Amino acid sequence: MMRRGLRDLLDLEDDLEMVGEAGNGEDAIRLALQIEPDLILMDLNMPGIDGLETTRRMRDADIDARIIMFTVSDEQSHVLEALRNGADGYLLKDMDAEQLIEQIRIAATGRMALSPELTQVLAEAIRVRPKPSGQVQFSNLTKREKEVLRLIAKGQSNKMIARKLGITEGTVKVHVKNLLHKLGLRSRVEAAVWVLENEAKG
Secondary structure (H helix, E strand, O other), X not given: OHHHHHHHHHHXXXXXXXXXXXXXXXXXXXXXXXXXXXXXXXXXXXXXXXXXXXXXXXXXXOOOOEEEEEEOOOOHHHHHHHHHOOOOEEEEOOOOHHHHHHHHHHHHOOOOEEOHHHHHHHHHHHHOOOOOOOOXXXXXXXXXXXXXXXXXXXXXXXXXXXXXXXXXXXXXXXXXXXXXXXXXXXXXXXXXXXXXXXXXXX
């Protein structure tokens, strides 16, 4: 019923097109690899693997779509794990239809989509986030690594970064994986925060 409602809602928007739907995580991963959507609305609770694990597996499979959690849970642990697993936003199902469409458009432009009541949860988590070991400085990164990080911080996808820098999408994926490992981070969201915190210092 929820998927049907979303489909009907999105059908009313000229600039948004629903290209597929899945009832569980395994099917969602297969479908995403097949049709390469720009954005995925991901439920937290699904049969089989949940939305958190599905998101992690999608990122491990180099699925580059924007992934937005869409759920009833406002638990801090769920919000943080979703973002650490590679989600680009977190929306609650009790938001009204106009807000949802607005947030989907925000996500599509590369910015984080977040229900307003969760902003404080994220801000607090960033404030108490443990610093990565090794304390890599921004100035210690290569020119290309800095370029990639700055574009991640602007919310650009691997495809957009590849076009901007004149390199292949595969090369961008390698850079992103290497950067996350080097900086001790787990998601693009954390990388964006790291840039904001560290670029001025280096």
